[in-house]
Amino acid sequence: MPAAGTAPFQGAVVDGVRVELPFQHPQAPEPFGRLWTPHRMVYIGGQDKPKDASVSQCPFCAAPGRADEEALVVHRGESAYVLMNLYPYNTGHLLVCPYRHFPDWTQATVQERAEIGVLTARAMEVVRHVAHPHGFNLGMNQGEVAGAGISAHLHQHVVPRWTGDANFMPLIGRTKPVPQLLGEQRELLAQAWDQAPSSSH
């Protein structure tokens, strides 16, 4: 907690959870080495909180029907696809979603379970190739109580982490918003998806 008299809270509400960290580490290598303020993305629109759990309200059902650049889709698989999170916990934060609208991991078919696993591993390889993170958080929030912002449509988070990225908060207040950076990241990741070395056999 900041001491009295210091800067006010500068974090973001991400997936319904108030997030004060982490952000891009200042020493993270290019091309993600720019300062930016992801919490400003709430003004850009897109993955807005649905009014209800229906397909018509669901941004993860709508995204595949839009252009990759517009919906920030990085890769399209058979039963699942990969897109940038509009409200990232960190730069390069990807989501792996089934095309099918369902909330719970136990409802996934064998193919969906397998492909979401394969795409998650590939997303890690691609982000490693492009941005050299030191680690990752992987995970699915099951239900709103668990922190899922869009709980009606399953999605797996792939969040790159850099050593010390949680200590970047004090600098955020002085950074300039760069919303188009998500589009630039998508471009880099989509290219790397087909080109980055793979460890699968």
Ligand SMILES: [Zn+2]
């Ligand atoms: Zn959906």
